[in-house]
Amino acid sequence: MTAPLLEFDGLRVSLGERPILRDVTLSVHAGEAVGLVGESGSGKSMTVKSVVRLLPGGSTVDGSVRFGGIDVGSLGPADLRRFRSRDVAMVFQDPRATVNPVRTIGDFLTEVLRDQGVGRAEATRRAAGSLAEVGVDDVRRRLSQRPYELSGGLLQRVVIAAALLTEPKLILADEPTTALDVTTQEEVVAILNEQRRQRSAALLFITHDLELAAAVCDRIAVMYAGEIVEILPADRLHDDARHPYTKALLGSRPGTVPPGERLRTVPGTPQSALTAPAGCVFADRCPVVESACRDLHPPMLSVGSGFAACHLLSEEVR
Amino acid sequence: MNTPLLEVRDLRKQFKDFVAVDGVSFTVPAGGSLAVVGESGSGKTTCARIVTGLEKATSGTVLLDGAATLDRRRRASFVQMVFQDPYLSLDRRQTVSDCLGEVLAHHDREMDRRSRAARIDELLDLVGLDRKLGESLPRHLSGGQRQRVAIARALAPNPKLLVLDEAVAALDVSIQAQILNLLVDARAATGVAYLFITHDLSVVRHVCEDVVVMCRGKVVESGLVAEVLEAPAAAYTQRLVASVPRPGWVPSRAVSRG
Numbered sequence: 001m002t003a004p005l006l007e008f009d010g011l012r013v014s015l016g017e018r019p020i021l022r023d024v025t026l027s028v029h030a031g032e033a034v035g036l037v038g039e040s041g042s043g044k045s046m047t048v049k050s051v052v053r054l055l056p057g058g059s060t061v062d063g064s065v066r067f068g069g070i071d072v073g074s075l076g077p078a079d080l081r082r083f084r085s086r087d088v089a090m091v092f093q094d095p096r097a098t099v100n101p102v103r104t105i106g107d108f109l110t111e112v113l114r115d116q117g118v119g120r121a122e123a124t125r126r127a128a129g130s131l132a133e134v135g136v137d138d139v140r141r142r143l144s145q146r147p148y149e150l151s152g153g154l155l156q157r158v159v160i161a162a163a164l165l166t167e168p169k170l171i172l173a174d175e176p177t178t179a180l181d182v183t184t185q186e187e188v189v190a191i192l193n194e195q196r197r198q199r200s201a202a203l204l205f206i207t208h209d210l211e212l213a214a215a216v217c218d219r220i221a222v223m224y225a226g227e228i229v230e231i232l233p234a235d236r237l238h239d240d241a242r243h244p245y246t247k248a249l250l251g252s253r254p255g256t257v258p259p260g261e262r263l264r265t266v267p268g269t270p271q272s273a274l275t276a277p278a279g280c281v282f283a284d285r286c287p288v289v290e291s292a293c294r295d296l297h298p299p300m301l302s303v304g305s306g307f308a309a310c311h312l313l314s315e316e317v318r
Numbered sequence: 319m320n321t322p323l324l325e326v327r328d329l330r331k332q333f334k335d336f337v338a339v340d341g342v343s344f345t346v347p348a349g350g351s352l353a354v355v356g357e358s359g360s361g362k363t364t365c366a367r368i369v370t371g372l373e374k375a376t377s378g379t380v381l382l383d384g385a386a387t388l389d390r391r392r393r394a395s396f397v398q399m400v401f402q403d404p405y406l407s408l409d410r411r412q413t414v415s416d417c418l419g420e421v422l423a424h425h426d427r428e429m430d431r432r433s434r435a436a437r438i439d440e441l442l443d444l445v446g447l448d449r450k451l452g453e454s455l456p457r458h459l460s461g462g463q464r465q466r467v468a469i470a471r472a473l474a475p476n477p478k479l480l481v482l483d484e485a486v487a488a489l490d491v492s493i494q495a496q497i498l499n500l501l502v503d504a505r506a507a508t509g510v511a512y513l514f515i516t517h518d519l520s521v522v523r524h525v526c527e528d529v530v531v532m533c534r535g536k537v538v539e540s541g542l543v544a545e546v547l548e549a550p551a552a553a554y555t556q557r558l559v560a561s562v563p564r565p566g567w568v569p570s571r572a573v574s575r576g
Contacts, residue, residue: 039490135571152358181357182517186561190569208491211563238565252495255520255564259543262502263495263524269460270490 003069005030005202006051006170010063013046015056019273020046022226022281024063025300030169033196033203035213035234037249038223041272044206047223048172051204052084067170085112089163091192093175095155099147105131106143109162116166130161134191153184157191164195171196174206189216210237210249222246225281226273232306243308245282280311288312321384323348323478323511324369324397329378331364338364340535342378346479346528351505351512353522353543355558356532365532366481366515370399383478395425398472402484404464408456414442414467415452418474425475441470444507446500462493466500473504483515498524519547519562531555 004027011024021043028034036044049055050065053072065072067087075083092098099108109127114120128139134157136142147155156176163171173192177185193216196203207213213220214234222230222245230243241247250256251264268285277283283293290311298309303316322345331339339361346352354362367373369380371393379386382396401407409417418438422429429437442449445466456464465485472480482501486494502525505512514526522529522543530540531552539552550556563569 039492182519183357183557183561186569187571190571193569194571209563211565211567214565215563215567215569249491252492253520254495254498254518254524259523260502262499265495265499266492269462269493 002029004028005032005068006204007066008047008050008063009066011047011050011065012062013050013055013059015059020059020226021050022273022276024223024226024228026221026228026231028170028202028204030202031200032219033193033205033217035217035220036204036206036223037208037210037213037220039208039249039270041225041270042223043226043273044223045174046226048090048174048204048206051170051172052088052090053080085115086166087168088170088172089166089168091156091159091163091171091173091176093178095152095159095179096147098159099155101147104144104146105150105158108147109143109158109165112162112166126165127161130165131158133164133195134158134161135187136161153180153188156180156184156188160188160192160195164199164201167199168201170202170204172204175208176205177212178207185212192216210253214238222249225271225276227281227309228300229282229310230306230308231300232304232308236305240304240306242303242306242313243282243310244286244288244312246308248285248287280309320348322346322381323350323383324513325379325381325384326365326369327379327381329365329368329380330376331361331368331373332376337535339368339375342530342532342535342537344530344537344540346511346513348478349505349509349511350528351514351526353514353516353526353529354532355516355519355522355529357517357558359534360532361535362515362532363483366399366483366513369479369513370397370481372399391425394477395475396477397479397481398475398477399481399483400465400468400472400485403488404461404468405456407468408464410456413453413455414447414459414470417467417471418442418452421471421474437474441474444473444504445470446496460493461489462496465489465493465497469497469500469504473508473510476508477510479511479513481513481515484517485514486521487516487518494521501525519559523547531558 006028008024008026011021013021024047038044110123113123131139131142136157177188205217214237217234220232220234220237221228224245230246232240241250248266257263266285277294279295280293280298283289292311298311300307300309301313303313324346327343329339329342342365356362368375382388415438418441419434422434422437439449447466486497526543529543529546531538533554539546539555547559550559
C-alpha cells in the first residue's frame with residue numbers, strides 16, 4: 001500500500017498546562033475524503049489547524065504531522081509558506097471572515113496565483129474558469145464585485161473556487177456549510193465533492209453532522225475530548241458503529257426515533273481534553289462504563305470494518 | 319369551534335422597501351405545537367417577533383385568545399419567547415434565581431418571598447436544573463444549562479404560548495436531545511403551546527404537530543407535520559425535504575439557483 005498523503009502520528013497539543021489534543025493518530029490517503037466528527041471542544045479544528053501550523057501561540061506539540069512523508073513541524077519559514085500556498089487549501093465556516101471585505105472577488109481569487117508568478121491576464125482567466133466550475137453565474141460581473149454584494153452561499157462557492165485554484169493535493173474544510181441554509185448546503189457540498197473527485201484531491205472534512213460526513217466522506221473519524229475514539233468506513237457508520245460515544249451521537253438526533261418517543265440522551269455536557277477523565281475520555285458520560293474505564297486508557301482496537309478505542313470491545317477482539 | 323390560542327391573519331411587515339412578511343396567516347390551538355420552517359430571510363423570525371410584540375406589523379392582525387390588543391404586561395403573561403443563543407439572552411450579572419424571581423415579581427406583585435422561592439425551585443425542577451444552581455451566574459453554566467434557564471424564565475409567568483426562535487440550533491447534538499426531551503416534558507406538564515421557529519426538519523418532526531413552510535415572506539405550504547414532510551406538495555418544500563442529510567443521501571447540484 002502506498003504511503004499516506006497526510007499522517008497524524010500520536011499528535012498531542014497543549015497550551016501551557018492545558019491539553020488540547022491528547023492523542024490523535026490518523027492517516028489520509030491521496031484522493032481520499034475523511035470526515036472528522038465530534039461536538040464542540042473535541043479538538044476537530046485544532047487537529048486540522050495543526051496541519052498548517054496555525055495553532056495558538058505558546059502551544060507545544062508532541063508527536064508529528066507528516067505531509068507526503070515530511071514532518072510539517074520541521075519546515076522552515078520559506079518551505080512552510082510554499083506548503084501553505086500550494087499543497088493545501090482551507091475552507092472555513094464563515095466565508096465573510098475569509099474574504100477580504102474591501103477587495104474585489106477577482107483580487108481575492110488571483111492573489112495566490114499572482115504571488116506564484118502567474119501573469120495578470122492568465123490569473124484572471126483561471127479565476128473565471130474556477131468560478132464557473134463551482135456553479136457561479138455571470139462570472140465577469142462577479143469578479144469585479146465585493147463580498148458584501150454576494151450571498152453567503154455564493155461567497156462560500158468563491159472560497160471553494162479559490163481553494164481549488166492552486167490545484168492543492170489536500171483540502172481542509174472546517175464546517176464549510178454550517179452557516180448555510182440546507183438547500184445551499186446541499187449544493188456547496190455537491191460542488192466540493194465533485195471538484196475534489198475530478199482533481200483527485202484529498203479532503204479532511206470537519207463537521208458536527210454525522211449524516212453529512214457520511215454522505216461526503218470515504219471514512220469517518222469520531223473525536224471526543226481531544227482524542228479519536230472511532231474510525232470507520234462512512235457507508236458502515238449506521239451498521240458498524242461500536243464505540244458508545246458514536247452510538248450515542250447517532251441515537252441523539254431527532255428523527256432516529258418515532259415522533260413522540262423520547263430521544264436517547266447522554267447525561268452531562270461535552271468535555272474537552274482538559275476536563276475529560278484520565279482513562280477513557282468518555283468514561284464520565286458513558287452509559288455502559290465499567291471500573292477499568294476510569295483508570296486505563298483504552299488502545300485503538302481493530303473491530304469489524306473499523307477501529308474503536310473502548311475497553312468493552314477488547315474481549316470480543318481477542 | 320373554540321377560539322384558537324393564537325390567530326395570525328394576513329400579516330405583512332415592510333422594512334423600507336423590503337417586504338419581509340407578505341400576507342402570512344396561521345393559527346395555534348390551545349396546547350398545540352406549530353412549527354414555522356424556512357431558510358434565512360424567509361421572514362419566520364420576523365413573524366415570531368411580531369407575535370411576541372417585539373416588532374410592529376405593517377398591516378394584518380394578531381389575535382391572542384381572540385383579543386387584538388393586550389397591554390404589554392398582560393401580553394407578556396400570555397406569550398413568552400426563548401431565543402437562539404443562551405450566551406446572549408441572559409444577563410451575565412444576574413444569578414439564575416434573581417433572573418427567575420424578577421420575572422415572577424413583575425407578573426404577580428402580590429406574591430410573597432416564600433412562595434416566590436418555592437416557585438423558583440419548582441421551575442428549576444421543571445427544566446431539570448439542580449436547585450443549587452440557583453445561585454450561579456450564567457458564566458458558571460454550560461450552554462445547555464443556560465438554555466434551560468432561558469426556558470425556565472419563559473415559563474415563569476405561566477404563559478399559554480411559548481415562542482421558540484431556533485432555540486436548539488446553537489446546541490451540540492447530545493445537548494440538543496436533552497433540551498428537546500425537556501420541551502416535550504414541559505409541554506405535557508404545563509399544557510403550554512409552542513410556536514417553534516426552526517430550519518431543522520428533524521426537530522419539527524419530533525416536537526410539532528402542525529407546520530407552516532415559509533419562503534421569501536410567504537407561506538408556501540401548511541398542514542400536519544406528518545403529511546407535509548412525508549408528501550410535500552409545494553416544489554420548495556420538496557427541495558427543502560430532499561436536502562436534509564440522511565442515510566443513503568447523495569448531495570446534488572440543484573437545477574435552479576436562488
